[in-house]
Amino acid sequence: MSVSSTAASINWAAIDADPRFQLLHSRKLRFLMGLMVFSVIFYFLLPVGAAYFPELFKVKLWGPLNIGIAFALTEFVVAWAIAFFYSRRANREFDAMARELIRDAETIGRK
Amino acid sequence: MAARKSLYLAAGALSLPLLAMPALAQGAVGTDWRWLTFTVFAAIIGLTMFVTYLAAKRVKSAADFYTAGGGVSGLQNGWAIAGDYLSAASFLGIAGLISLYGYDGFMYSVGWLVAYITVLLVIAEPCRNIGKYTLADILAYRNDPKKTRVVGAISVITVSTFYLTAQMVGGGVLVKTLIGIDYEVSVVAVGVLMLAYVLFGGMVATTWVQIIKAVLLVIASILLVMFVWAPYGFSLPAFLEAAIGDAKVQAQVAALLGDASKNMTPAELGQRFLEPGLLFKAPIDQISLGMALVFGTAGLPHILMRFFTVPTAQEARKSVIWAMAIIGGFYVLTLFLGLGAAMNVGAANIRAIDAGGNMAAPLLAQFLGGGADSFFGNLFLAFVAAVAFATIVAVVAGLVLAAASAMAHDLYVGVIRGEHVTPQEQVKAARIATVIVGALAITIGIAAKGQNVAHLVALAFAVAASANFPCVLLTLYWKRCNTGGIMAGMVIGTCTAIGLVLVSPNMTYPLAVKAAAQKVVDGSVARYAAIAEAAASGDAAKVARAEKDKAALDKQVAAATGNLDRFKDERTSMVGLEKPLFDLKNPGLISIPLGFLAVFLGSLLYRDKRAEEMWDELYVRQNTGILAAKAQAH
Numbered sequence: 001m002s003v004s005s006t007a008a009s010i011n012w013a014a015i016d017a018d019p020r021f022q023l024l025h026s027r028k029l030r031f032l033m034g035l036m037v038f039s040v041i042f043y044f045l046l047p048v049g050a051a052y053f054p055e056l057f058k059v060k061l062w063g064p065l066n067i068g069i070a071f072a073l074t075e076f077v078v079a080w081a082i083a084f085f086y087s088r089r090a091n092r093e094f095d096a097m098a099r100e101l102i103r104d105a106e107t108i109g110r111k
Numbered sequence: 112m113a114a115r116k117s118l119y120l121a122a123g124a125l126s127l128p129l130l131a132m133p134a135l136a137q138g139a140v141g142t143d144w145r146w147l148t149f150t151v152f153a154a155i156i157g158l159t160m161f162v163t164y165l166a167a168k169r170v171k172s173a174a175d176f177y178t179a180g181g182g183v184s185g186l187q188n189g190w191a192i193a194g195d196y197l198s199a200a201s202f203l204g205i206a207g208l209i210s211l212y213g214y215d216g217f218m219y220s221v222g223w224l225v226a227y228i229t230v231l232l233v234i235a236e237p238c239r240n241i242g243k244y245t246l247a248d249i250l251a252y253r254n255d256p257k258k259t260r261v262v263g264a265i266s267v268i269t270v271s272t273f274y275l276t277a278q279m280v281g282g283g284v285l286v287k288t289l290i291g292i293d294y295e296v297s298v299v300a301v302g303v304l305m306l307a308y309v310l311f312g313g314m315v316a317t318t319w320v321q322i323i324k325a326v327l328l329v330i331a332s333i334l335l336v337m338f339v340w341a342p343y344g345f346s347l348p349a350f351l352e353a354a355i356g357d358a359k360v361q362a363q364v365a366a367l368l369g370d371a372s373k374n375m376t377p378a379e380l381g382q383r384f385l386e387p388g389l390l391f392k393a394p395i396d397q398i399s400l401g402m403a404l405v406f407g408t409a410g411l412p413h414i415l416m417r418f419f420t421v422p423t424a425q426e427a428r429k430s431v432i433w434a435m436a437i438i439g440g441f442y443v444l445t446l447f448l449g450l451g452a453a454m455n456v457g458a459a460n461i462r463a464i465d466a467g468g469n470m471a472a473p474l475l476a477q478f479l480g481g482g483a484d485s486f487f488g489n490l491f492l493a494f495v496a497a498v499a500f501a502t503i504v505a506v507v508a509g510l511v512l513a514a515a516s517a518m519a520h521d522l523y524v525g526v527i528r529g530e531h532v533t534p535q536e537q538v539k540a541a542r543i544a545t546v547i548v549g550a551l552a553i554t555i556g557i558a559a560k561g562q563n564v565a566h567l568v569a570l571a572f573a574v575a576a577s578a579n580f581p582c583v584l585l586t587l588y589w590k591r592c593n594t595g596g597i598m599a600g601m602v603i604g605t606c607t608a609i610g611l612v613l614v615s616p617n618m619t620y621p622l623a624v625k626a627a628a629q630k631v632v633d634g635s636v637a638r639y640a641a642i643a644e645a646a647a648s649g650d651a652a653k654v655a656r657a658e659k660d661k662a663a664l665d666k667q668v669a670a671a672t673g674n675l676d677r678f679k680d681e682r683t684s685m686v687g688l689e690k691p692l693f694d695l696k697n698p699g700l701i702s703i704p705l706g707f708l709a710v711f712l713g714s715l716l717y718r719d720k721r722a723e724e725m726w727d728e729l730y731v732r733q734n735t736g737i738l739a740a741k742a743q744a745h
Contacts, residue, residue, distance in 0.1 A: 007738060012728040015737075025734050029588075032232050039232075040405065043225040047401055050218055050387035051394030058386050063348030064355050068214055068387055075221045076439050082228055083435050087428055095425060098735040105737045 014109020015101060024097040031089060039082050046075055140290045140496065144489035148290050151493040155327070155501055156304065162319045166312035173537035176313035177244040177516050178419040183318055185426040189433020192417050194321030196223075196408075196438060197328060198506045199281055199469075199499055200568050205442065206475075207468025208390065209449020211363065211458050213383075215390035216449055220442040222401045224435065226408035231431040234409040236424040237587045237733035244419055245513075246412050247521040249583055253725030254594040257526050262601040264521040266578050267412040269605060270571050271514035271548075272555070274413075275507060277567040279556030282503035288465055289473060289496040295557055301500075302553035305507045309515070309545050314420060317508045324505040325437065327498045332444045335472070335495075338479040339451035354450045355381030359457035364389070366458075384453070396696045400569060403699035407572035410579030413513040424736045448472050455479070473499070511548045519544035566617040566696070570608065573698050577706035578604030585710045587733055590726050595717020596710040604706030611698035616691040621678035623690065628671035635668050 015021050050057055050068065057068030101108075140148050174180050183191070201223055208216030242248045247263030279298055286297035308316045343349040354360055361380040365372040367389050372380060383389070391397050408414060418427045452461060452471035455478050464470045473495045477483060480491035519540040524532050532540070582600045585592040612618075642664065645657035683689050695701070732738060 007728060010728075010737065012731050015731045015735075016727040021731060021735070025730070028734065036229070036232050039225065039228045043222065043405060044398065044401060046218060046221055047391075047394060047397040050215075051391070051397065054387055058382075060382075064351040064382060064385060065348055066382075066385060069217070069351075069385060072214075072218055072221055073443070076224060076443060079224050079228055080435065080439060083231055083432050086232060087432050090428060091425075101731075101735045102737050105735075 010105050011109030015105065018101070018108055020097065021101055024094065024101070028094055031086075035082055035086060039079070042078055043075065046072060140489065140492060141483060142291075144493070145290060147486075147489050148493040148496060151490070151497045152500060155323075155497045159304075159308065159316075159320050159323060159501070159504075162323065163308050163312040163316040166315035166319060169315050170311070170313040171538075172534055173244070173520070173541060175315065176538055176541045177512070177520065178416070179314040179318055181420060181422050183420040183426075185421060185429025186433055187318065187322060188417055188421050188426065188430035189437060190325045191318045191321040191420075192414065192430060192434035193437040193441070194323075194325035194328075194502075194505050195413055195417060195509045196434070197325065197441060197502065198278060198568075199285055199502050200277070201442075202328060202502055203285070203469040203472055203499060204467070206445050206448040206452065206472040207461065207465075207470070209446060210452040210456070210461055210471035211468045212367070212390035213360075213364075213450070213453070214385050214387050217446050218387065219390075220445060222404040223408075224439045224442055226404045226406075227431055227435045227438065229405055229409045230414065231428070231435070233584060233588070234415070235418050235427045235431050236736075238415060238583070239418045239421060239424045239427040240733045240736045240739045241587075241729060242415075242419055244416070244520050245516050246410075246415050246579060246583065247517065247525070250586055250597050251521075251525070252586070253722045253729045254586065254597050254719065255721070258594055259597050260521040260525045262598055263582075264517040264526075266574065266601050266605055267517040267521075268514050269609075270410075270575050270579065271412055271510045271517075272551075273567045273571040273574065274411075275510045275514070275552050276555050276559055277564045277571070278503055278507050278510065279552055280559050280562065280564040282500075282507070283556060283560070285469060285499060285503065286496075288470060289492075289499065294560055298556040299553060301503055301507060302549055302556065304504050305511060305552075306546065306549040308504070308508050309511055309549070310542055313541075314512060317505075317512055318420060320501070320508060321505045324498065324501040327501060329437065329441060331476070331495055331498050332441060332448065335451070335476055335479060335491075336444050336447045339455070339475065340447055350447070350450070351385065354454045355384055357381070357454035359459070360384050360453050363453065363458035393694065393696075395700065396694075399695060399697040399700035401699075402703055403569060403572040403576045403697055405576075406580045406703060407574075407576030407699070410575035410583060411571070412517065412575075412579070413509040415579075415583075416509075416513050416516065423739065448475060451475050451479075507552065511545060511552060514548045515541060515544035518548065563619070566612070569697055570612050573608040573612070573702060574605050576699055577608045577702035578602075581703075581706040581710045585707075585714075587729070589714075590723075590730075592710065592714045593717055593719035593722035595719065596712075596714030599713025600706050600710035603709035604702060607702040607705050608698045611695070611702055613686045614688060614692040615698070616694060616696055618684040618686070618688075618691070620684050620688070620690055621681035622683075624674050625678055628674040631667055631671035632675070635664060635671075638664055 049071065057066060057071070059067045061067060061070055169180075170176055172180070201220070205216060205220045205223075208219055210216070238249055241252055245263070246267055247260045250259040250263045279301065282301050283294045283298040286292060286300075287294050308320050312319075340350055343353055355378075358377075361377045361384075364380045364383045365375075368375075368380075368383070372383075375383070417430070421427050421430055449471060452475040456471065456474045458468075461468055461471045461474060464474070473492055476491040476495040477488045480488035482488045519537075523540050523544070524530060524537060528536075578601045581604060582597050585600075586597060639661075642657045642661050645653045646661070648654065
């Protein structure tokens with residue numbers, strides 16, 4: 001891609017139709033949706049559990065440390081894990097796929 | 112430049128005597144130690160002023176002013192996001208909630224971190240790839256630029272104003288409680304300092320002030336946790352054991368549970384502190400607030416704006432990862448701060464200074480340093496107080512910048528001038544808008560004195576989640592989304608969120624206030640009799656207790672009669688209701704789905720050729736970052 005390229009000098013529809021872009025967007029979308037749905041459900045288990053299953057949250061695991069505290073701490077670990085998994089996959093896979101498209105942006109769809 | 116330099120000195124010099132003005136109010140810091148507090152404050156303010164002075168040399172263009180020229184690294188931006196996000200509400204508020212209510216306070220903190228998963232997965236990188244300075248830039252990309260800029264800017268200014276009001280009022284009260292200076296003085300001091308940072312240093316200075324504040328906050332928290340945890344050999348069960356075995360913690364649980372605690376042993380009372388249900392009684396409110404947090408953070412304009420300060424999507428990603436590590440780590444530390452304050456300071460002493468528990472962390476610092484009469488105790492307290500002050504200034508600076516950019520870049524440059532402005536005019540517009548918003552913040556802060564503004568932060572999140580988030584998300588990911596959807600989503604999302612709060616239990620209902628006050632006054636007769644009896648018993652411990660009880664009761668009765676007098680002739684709330692229409696405190700549960708529905712229906716009912724034609728370009732760009740480097744150059 002040259003420095004002088006502008007939005008008008010790029011054939012966006014052709015890039016959108018390019019199989020490499022289709023692969024990037026479908027993989028990314030599926031991965032993001034999955035992680036998003038999982039994280040939202042996992043988060044709401046905490047307030048719902050605390051409200052409707054308090055007896056379960058009171059079960060002691062280690063000294064005074066109960067399931068409720070352990071579960072709340074797990075929320076932190078899971079949030080960090082999601083961030084880690086996403087960034088690892090994006091760094092390794094999505095960025096490389098995007099770089100290829102950026103490189104060829106001016107030539108895709110040119111006859 | 113010389114003139115500018117003298118302006119800084121003037122701003123710095125103006126704010127210091129404001130802070131040092133003697134006042135009669137009693138704060139957490141003893142009068143003998145106020146000099147120490149001011150020394151620490153002066154050191155931290157001096158440091159941020161110096162940074163602003165350096166930054167001002169680098170602010171030449173509108174891009175420098177709004178986004179630091181896109182030259183912030185992922186690591187720096189991560190710290191700045193943490194600095195922007197960890198407002199006094201989360202720094203002092205959550206530690207306070209844990210110290211008073213145990214488990215429920217800790218559970219509350221989780222949502223504030225989980226919110227960043229949404230930011231990371233669906234918002235940060237696409238916004239970096241297609242945005243320039245503001246939230247409305249993203250909406251204007253494929254929709255009608257003028258229309259979407261107007262609704263986008265109005266929503267940004269609404270959200271920022273709610274948040275700003277909460278920060279200004281909360282900050283004024285906080286500084287007054289901590290060091291006893293007048294409320295108005297501290298509001299003006301916060302406003303003047305913040306204006307100095309933003310006006311001269313723009314986003315460069317704001318970023319550095321936020322980084323400095325976040326680093327100081329983390330250092331202070333780690334130090335406090337080390338001190339509070341070390342006696343238990345850094346063992347979690349031993350620490351929890353000590354907390355639940357503490358008589359003050361057990362007494363607090365007994366006080367919270369009332370009659371229900373009659374048959375509980377001290378050990379059971381202590382353990383109850385680590386179990387849910389002491390603060391949150393209505394699960395539906397919790398879920399509603401959780402939704403507002405998890406989806407609202409991604410729609411907060413001052414957070415969104417931070418992603419325009421980094422050069423690439425990769426750096427945007429890196430900055431969220433860092434922010435999540437810092438913010439999450441901070442909330443884990445807060446568990447120790449809260450429990451440490453509960454057992455070392457005690458809920459009764461915390462509430463004696465501030466009923467909301469905001470003083471838990473500062474009082475813990477004072478205790479750990481050696482107590483109220485020691486040098487180190489007061490040095491620790493001064494440090495935490497200064498960090499709290501820096502927190503307010505840093506958060507307010509970010510908010511003012513977001514609101515000013517909506518006013519100058521979207522409304523003035525985009526809509527009124529139709530993008531036909533010189534670079535000099537752009538910077539000038541940005542600075543004028545900053546002064547307007549800053550003056551507004553100070554005025555609102557002073558006008559709202561004494562109002563209960565705690566729910567305004569939740570309302571800001573609710574509007575962001577119900578209006579900004581659906582619009583930004585769907586314009587980025589849904590092909591059929593168009594101008595009609597954005598207009599409908601912004602208007603309906605904002606109006607339902609605000610409207611639902613206006614008829615909710617958050618408002619003041621004079622009849623209910625008067626009934627509660629009357630009950631206190633009626634009940635006080637019997638309680639005074641009991642206290643008088645105890646005072647006459649001759650037992651020294653009982654007499655001392657009775658004196659304390661009497662002082663507390665006097666305060667309650669004074670507050671109750673004050674309320675009876677204040678609402679004497681009033682029957683209805685601000686919107687004319689005698690009682691709330693429903694019990695939901697946070698509107699998220701209803702207004703977020705409605706916001707999404709409005710974007711869907713608005714888009715389907717409206718025909719917009721441009722939005723359809725631009726879809727390929729927007730979708731390819733948000734996914735790949737093609738031309739991203741140019742977006743900030745032009």
